[in-house]
Amino acid sequence: xxxxxxxxxxxxxxQIIGSRRNRLDGMEKSTGAAxxxxxxxxxxxxxxxxxxxxxxxxxxxxxxxxxxxxTPGVVHVEVLRKxxxxxxxxxxLIAVVAAESEAAAAEGVTNVKITYNEMDVxxxxxxxxxARKAGRTAPAGGKSVTQVEPGDDDDExxxxxxxxxxxxxxxxxxxxxxYGIDAITHCCLEPHGSTVQWKDxxxxxxxxxxxVSGTDEAFATDLDxxxxxxxxxxxxxxxxxxxxxxxxxxxxxAARISKETGRPVKFMLSRDQELKNxxxxxxxxxxVRIGADNNGVVQVWDSQHWGTAGVRGGGISQSVIPYVIxxxxxxxKAIGIKTNNGQARAWxxxxxxxxxxxxxxxxxDLARVMKKDAxxxxxxxxxxxxxxxxxxxxxxMKVAAEIIGWKDKYHLHGQGPSKGGVVEGMxxxxxxxxxTANSSTCRLVIRxxxxxxxxxxxxxxxxxxxxxxxxxxxxxxxxxxDDVTVNIGSSKYxxxxxxxxxxxxxxxxxxxxxxxxxxxxxxxxxxAGQLSAKPEELVAxxxxxxxxxDKKRMISWKAACSRLxxxxxxxxxxxxxxxxxxxxxxxxxxxxxxxxxVDTETGVVKIKKxxxxxxxxxVISPKTCESQIYGAVIMGIAAALYEQRISDPxxxxxxxxxxxxxxxxxxGDVGEIIVELYEPESERQRGVIGNGExxxxxxxxxxxxxxxxxxxxxxxxxxxxxxxxxxALQGRA
Amino acid sequence: xxxxxxVTATINEETAEFLCEPRQTLLEVxxxxxxxxxxxxxxxxxxxxxxxxxxxxxxxxxxxxxGVEAEGAEIQTIEGVSCxxxxxxxxxxxxxxxALQCGICTPGFIMQTEALLAEKSNPTEDDIRFYLAGxxxxxxxxxxxxRAVMAAAEQRQVTTG
Numbered sequence: 001x002x003x004x005x006x007x008x009x010x011x012x013x014x015q016i017i018g019s020r021r022n023r024l025d026g027m028e029k030s031t032g033a034a035x036x037x038x039x040x041x042x043x044x045x046x047x048x049x050x051x052x053x054x055x056x057x058x059x060x061x062x063x064x065x066x067x068x069x070x071t072p073g074v075v076h077v078e079v080l081r082k083x084x085x086x087x088x089x090x091x092x093l094i095a096v097v098a099a100e101s102e103a104a105a106a107e108g109v110t111n112v113k114i115t116y117n118e119m120d121v122x123x124x125x126x127x128x129x130x131a132r133k134a135g136r137t138a139p140a141g142g143k144s145v146t147q148v149e150p151g152d153d154d155d156e157x158x159x160x161x162x163x164x165x166x167x168x169x170x171x172x173x174x175x176x177x178x179y180g181i182d183a184i185t186h187c188c189l190e191p192h193g194s195t196v197q198w199k200d201x202x203x204x205x206x207x208x209x210x211x212v213s214g215t216d217e218a219f220a221t222d223l224d225x226x227x228x229x230x231x232x233x234x235x236x237x238x239x240x241x242x243x244x245x246x247x248x249x250x251x252x253x254a255a256r257i258s259k260e261t262g263r264p265v266k267f268m269l270s271r272d273q274e275l276k277n278x279x280x281x282x283x284x285x286x287x288v289r290i291g292a293d294n295n296g297v298v299q300v301w302d303s304q305h306w307g308t309a310g311v312r313g314g315g316i317s318q319s320v321i322p323y324v325i326x327x328x329x330x331x332x333k334a335i336g337i338k339t340n341n342g343q344a345r346a347w348x349x350x351x352x353x354x355x356x357x358x359x360x361x362x363x364x365d366l367a368r369v370m371k372k373d374a375x376x377x378x379x380x381x382x383x384x385x386x387x388x389x390x391x392x393x394x395x396x397m398k399v400a401a402e403i404i405g406w407k408d409k410y411h412l413h414g415q416g417p418s419k420g421g422v423v424e425g426m427x428x429x430x431x432x433x434x435x436t437a438n439s440s441t442c443r444l445v446i447r448x449x450x451x452x453x454x455x456x457x458x459x460x461x462x463x464x465x466x467x468x469x470x471x472x473x474x475x476x477x478x479x480x481x482d483d484v485t486v487n488i489g490s491s492k493y494x495x496x497x498x499x500x501x502x503x504x505x506x507x508x509x510x511x512x513x514x515x516x517x518x519x520x521x522x523x524x525x526x527x528a529g530q531l532s533a534k535p536e537e538l539v540a541x542x543x544x545x546x547x548x549x550d551k552k553r554m555i556s557w558k559a560a561c562s563r564l565x566x567x568x569x570x571x572x573x574x575x576x577x578x579x580x581x582x583x584x585x586x587x588x589x590x591x592x593x594x595x596x597x598v599d600t601e602t603g604v605v606k607i608k609k610x611x612x613x614x615x616x617x618x619v620i621s622p623k624t625c626e627s628q629i630y631g632a633v634i635m636g637i638a639a640a641l642y643e644q645r646i647s648d649p650x651x652x653x654x655x656x657x658x659x660x661x662x663x664x665x666x667x668g669d670v671g672e673i674i675v676e677l678y679e680p681e682s683e684r685q686r687g688v689i690g691n692g693e694x695x696x697x698x699x700x701x702x703x704x705x706x707x708x709x710x711x712x713x714x715x716x717x718x719x720x721x722x723x724x725x726x727x728a729l730q731g732r733a
Numbered sequence: 734x735x736x737x738x739x740v741t742a743t744i745n746e747e748t749a750e751f752l753c754e755p756r757q758t759l760l761e762v763x764x765x766x767x768x769x770x771x772x773x774x775x776x777x778x779x780x781x782x783x784x785x786x787x788x789x790x791x792x793x794x795x796x797x798x799x800g801v802e803a804e805g806a807e808i809q810t811i812e813g814v815s816c817x818x819x820x821x822x823x824x825x826x827x828x829x830x831x832a833l834q835c836g837i838c839t840p841g842f843i844m845q846t847e848a849l850l851a852e853k854s855n856p857t858e859d860d861i862r863f864y865l866a867g868x869x870x871x872x873x874x875x876x877x878x879x880r881a882v883m884a885a886a887e888q889r890q891v892t893t894g
Binding site for chain 2: 022023025026027028029030031032033034035036038039041047101102103187188189190236237238239241270271461462463623624626627628630631633634635658659660664665666667668670672673675
């Protein structure tokens with residue numbers, strides 16, 4: 001269908017797109033019928049449990065599995081790590097026990113006997129000097145940009161040093177600051193895991209994954225088979241947030257046990273194993289000095305930051321420092337620290353939330369020292385935003401300010417009234433993200449009975465992907481959601497990219513719209529003669545095909561399809577990531593504002609109101625789109641106030657790796673949240689852009705700035721716990 | 734594997750008889766023995782609320798109840814909430830109000846809401862935020878859950894007069 005002109009209907013033409021439809025899987029989810037990986041029970045399946053290392057850094061001296069194997073109910077013990085292997089974080093899985101029941105597997109795990117040679121640990125990622133002394137640091141890049149460039153004969157480093165110092169000295173307003181954000185975990189409510197069945201040389205893997213089309217190869221390689229003989233399924237998934245792209249070594253281990261025993265195996269990580277092994281977000285700590293002109297426009301930025309992504313070092317990419325607001329002169333330097341923590345995984349908008357929290361707090365502090373309204377200081381810097389979209393930010397800032405009542409409620413930092421020791425404040429933050437549509441293929445069939453069925457190897461993380469696919473198809477064919485069947489969640493369907501980086505809604509919108517327009521074109525050609533019209537004159541609306549502008553020359557959808565006879569229309573259409581398209585785009589902004597109340601006696605912070613204004617091009621499904629933003633904001637509030645991986649400096653133990661101690665926001669902790677989809681025609685015409693990441697970026701910075709506005713002092717490191725708030729008030733932060 | 738006991742309980746208004754080891758939790762029995770997997774497993778130590786069921790009129794986290802404790806009990810799980818194959822007021826309110834996303838916490842929230850509404854037919858927003866604070870959600874807006882519970886309470890009052 002090379003001649004098909006792909007496009008979206010206008011706002012006025014659209015019947016389904018942009019309408020507030022319920023999610024398609026709501027019935028299954030609210031009745032308990034939805035089967036997540038954890039819910040899959042296969043006949044004669046074994047339950048697997050694993051032993052994780054109690055030590056954060058050690059080598060394995062000996063492994064004895066005899067008692068485990070002899071435990072009643074235990075069928076198989078799979079050893080994952082050999083004697084001599086160096087364990088680098090607490091919880092790294094060493095052996096898996098498969099048994100007839102969960103209890104038997106758990107008992108078997110206690111009977112695996114391992115001895116260790118313990119080694120020195122280092123987990124103090126916030127302490128740069130300690131890390132240096134421990135030999136745990138490594139340069140992680142940097143960049144310098146100055147408006148005045150060095151001459152040919154200048155030593156570049158010396159020139160930059162002198163120029164940054166000159167600019168700083170010349171600035172009428174200066175600020176030195178320290179900001180940070182601790183590591184947090186993904187903490188998916190459904191832990192990582194799988195139920196797998198190896199049978200007759202083929203593997204069926206129910207895997208809790210964000211990547212059904214891209215995980216079959218890992219199983220195939222380990223089991224010495226081809227990926228054609230592997231099917232990965234994931235109908236429903238209880239959270240991923242960037243941590244579930246791979247089969248993982250525990251998934252492969254389950255498959256190996258299934259092959260060895262000839263029985264299905266269910267292996268889900270326990271809660272503490274999930275938190276220790278299955279994903280965390282790097283920490284970051286930053287020292288900066290900035291110089292600004294009399295309008296609050298930052299002229300020079302000079303920062304060094306450090307942190308950890310775990311055992312391999314790394315940290316927050318220097319490429320996003322300073323964040324969104326990028327002064328004309330800056331120098332940034334990053335240092336990675338290797339710690340004895342599990343390695344980080346992608347977490348909603350990798351690097352951006354931490355970069356936002358570490359740098360836009362400095363912009364707010366600039367407003368504080370200048371005794372200016374933070375809104376005005378942020379607005380003054382919009383001429384220097386990294387994505388060049390200052391006009392969009394300003395428009396969104398105005399919308400957010402109107403909703404939260406910024407003008408009426410805002411006071412200068414620390415200048416608000418105290419009511420019984422409780423002070424209130426407001427803060428804002430800006431973010432940016434790409435959201436390029438991933439590659440995706442949709443296979444579509446229209447049958448003579450009028451049925452429409454699509455297949456696509458994508459997955460729905462709860463984001464509404466299934467619903468979006470159906471809305472695109474229904475819109476294109478002039479049908480309702482009930483009239484189309486959407487199949488996703490299997491690697492046997494045509495390939496679609498992993499769901500990460502806000503790439504999925506663009507991907508499936510592309511492939512499904514293309515396939516639908518191609519198929520409709522074929523159907524139009526079949527019925528055009530009967531309507532005495534050319535195919536290009538026809539439209540499909542409200543369950544019928546008719547001549548544009550002449551509804552009398554029409555044929556019902558079912559009647560049109562009945563002309564297909566035994567020859568169904570079957571098409572396959574693809575979008576390749578990076579290809580220019582009128583259907584999707586990339587590059588979004590976003591503004592968030594927080595209003596908090598801080599108890600200066602207890603240090604407790606409460607969110608009173610939170611406003612998120614988000615652009616994402618064309619919105620296909622407003623309800624699910626809004627849900628993404630609500631969820632992102634709540635995750636952000638949790639990171640701002642509660643979430644924190646706490647490691648014991650002496651042992652390296654992850655001491656709060658249970659939901660009893662790993663604090664997440666609860667229903668009573670979240671105040672009023674208002675989500676505003678920013679979709680003027682200028683944004684709508686850009687096409688579809690994902691929004692899973694962007695709204696998760698700003699909350700920490702917005703909350704931090706609101707706290708600082710309330711107190712008049714900065715609580716430098718997130719989460720802003722009562723203890724840290726009190727320390728800041730006492731000048732000890 | 735020995736010492737299994739026969740336990741008889743009423744689950745979703747039907748008599749259920751199952752074999753259970755003394756160490757097995759009600760959650761494990763529901764999910765693995767009776768295949769009632771609508772009750773979810775999130776933490777196994779009573780901190781997430783995903784496994785909430787109603788036992789003898791009270792909401793309990795089934796991971797902290799032993800299977801043998803269910804002897805003679807009346808238990809309602811998420812599978813027993815729908816009426817005649819259609820969603821009840823709470824389920825409908827969660828769906829209409831977009832109060833679910835990945836959905837794995839949803840059964841627990843719905844069961845806890847059922848217990849709340851049985852106790853207080855017209856709860857305030859504070860009541861809801863307090864009563865449902867034991868249920869964790871990692872990806873939805875809690876705010877929408879509060880609105881959904883309020884809508885469900887209102888609708889149930891209309892329905893029941």
